[in-house]
Amino acid sequence: MLRRVILLSAVAPGLVLGAAGCRHKCCRSDDSTARPIYGTPPAGSFLNSPTGTRIPPPNVPATPPALGPTIPGGNGLPPPADLSPSGGRETITPDPLPPGGSSSRSVVPDNFLGGPVKPPSQTAEPPLARNGVQQAGGTVPAGPAGLPDFVKVKDGVAAGGKPELGGFDTLKQQGYRSVVYLHGPAADVATTREVVEKKGFQFTAIEATPEKLADALTAFNAAVGERAAKPAYVFADAPARAGAVWYAHLRTVDLESDEVAKIRARPLGLTEQGDEARAFWVAVQQYLANR
Numbered sequence: 001m002l003r004r005v006i007l008l009s010a011v012a013p014g015l016v017l018g019a020a021g022c023r024h025k026c027c028r029s030d031d032s033t034a035r036p037i038y039g040t041p042p043a044g045s046f047l048n049s050p051t052g053t054r055i056p057p058p059n060v061p062a063t064p065p066a067l068g069p070t071i072p073g074g075n076g077l078p079p080p081a082d083l084s085p086s087g088g089r090e091t092i093t094p095d096p097l098p099p100g101g102s103s104s105r106s107v108v109p110d111n112f113l114g115g116p117v118k119p120p121s122q123t124a125e126p127p128l129a130r131n132g133v134q135q136a137g138g139t140v141p142a143g144p145a146g147l148p149d150f151v152k153v154k155d156g157v158a159a160g161g162k163p164e165l166g167g168f169d170t171l172k173q174q175g176y177r178s179v180v181y182l183h184g185p186a187a188d189v190a191t192t193r194e195v196v197e198k199k200g201f202q203f204t205a206i207e208a209t210p211e212k213l214a215d216a217l218t219a220f221n222a223a224v225g226e227r228a229a230k231p232a233y234v235f236a237d238a239p240a241r242a243g244a245v246w247y248a249h250l251r252t253v254d255l256e257s258d259e260v261a262k263i264r265a266r267p268l269g270l271t272e273q274g275d276e277a278r279a280f281w282v283a284v285q286q287y288l289a290n291r
Contacts, residue, residue: 144170147233151267154254156230159242159268163235168199171233178202178229180220182236182245184209202229208241210276210283217248217287225253236269243270244280248287 144150146167150160163171163179171179179201181192189205196203204223208216224232236242247265250256262270271277 144174146170149267153234153246153264153268157224157232157234159234159246161235162237163233165195168196168201171201172199174231176201176231176233178204178223178226178232180223180232180234181205182208182216182220182234182241184237184241187237208236208245210244210279213244213248213280213283213287216245217252220245221249221253224249238276239269240271240274240277240280241269243268244277244284246270248284251288252291 144167146164147170148161148164148167150158152158158176168179179196181187181189181196181204183189183192183205185207187205187207193203193205204219206216206219206223208220223229224234226232234242236245243265246268247261247270250261250264251258254261256264272281
């Protein structure tokens with residue numbers, strides 16, 4: 001009994017102080033309101049809630065506002081502005097390597113600049129037009145109307161097939177002054193002369209055969225060389241006849257080599273097909289050998 005009384009006397013002062021509150025100045029403010037010694041729990045602490053739930057402080061959002069779209073694994077900052085031309089994200093990847101290639105060096109195909117450039121040959125074919133196609137490369141406008149196989153051979157001289165009736169009008173409109181006709185022994189020269197002279201041209205008819213090739217070349221060189229008769233148009237009644245005369249003219253007047261003269265004379269009718277062509281070729285070789 002004595003032990004119980006002593007225990008109660010030791011505990012009683014603490015109960016009295018706890019009920020009345022601490023009166024020390026550290027536990028009260030200026031308004032003399034008693035407060036616990038541990039102070040007011042912070043806002044949002046579960047100690048302020050009767051149920052133990054965390055309560056956010058007033059005027060403070062429970063979740064901080066987002067700063068914008070975040071990059072997965074990033075730092076929460078908005079992504080950089082999109083600078084790709086298409087408006088979307090641009091992924092830059094390295095160019096694929098060719099089969100067997102290596103990333104340590106650039107792969108350059110062989111001959112990417114093409115073959116070696118050859119210097120222009122002194123025997124290059126001059127630009128000649130035949131049926132609208134330039135023989136030395138490229139194209140030119142189609143020949144004048146009514147003038148089949150029209151070819152401008154050199155300055156002031158052109159050649160081609162026998163003109164149609166409208167072809168003489170075309171020559172007149174383009175300022176041609178003379179027409180040279182290379183023909184065989186049986187040609188109707190009178191009718192052709194009448195048509196040509198009626199159109200206002202100077203007309204020259206030359207009989208060109210293997211047997212008379214030398215005389216034909218003399219007359220031909222004079223006709224196409226006369227300054228007052230230029231521009232002149234030359235045609236023949238057979239391609240082999242015109243080709244042989246032109247080849248001999250190029251060799252003797254223009255002083256072209258055999259190779260160049262052949263190249264220039266082919267569009268003008270030079271050929272090796274047929275008995276007449278072979279006969280003309282033999283005559284040309286004999287003519288050149290006797291000069």
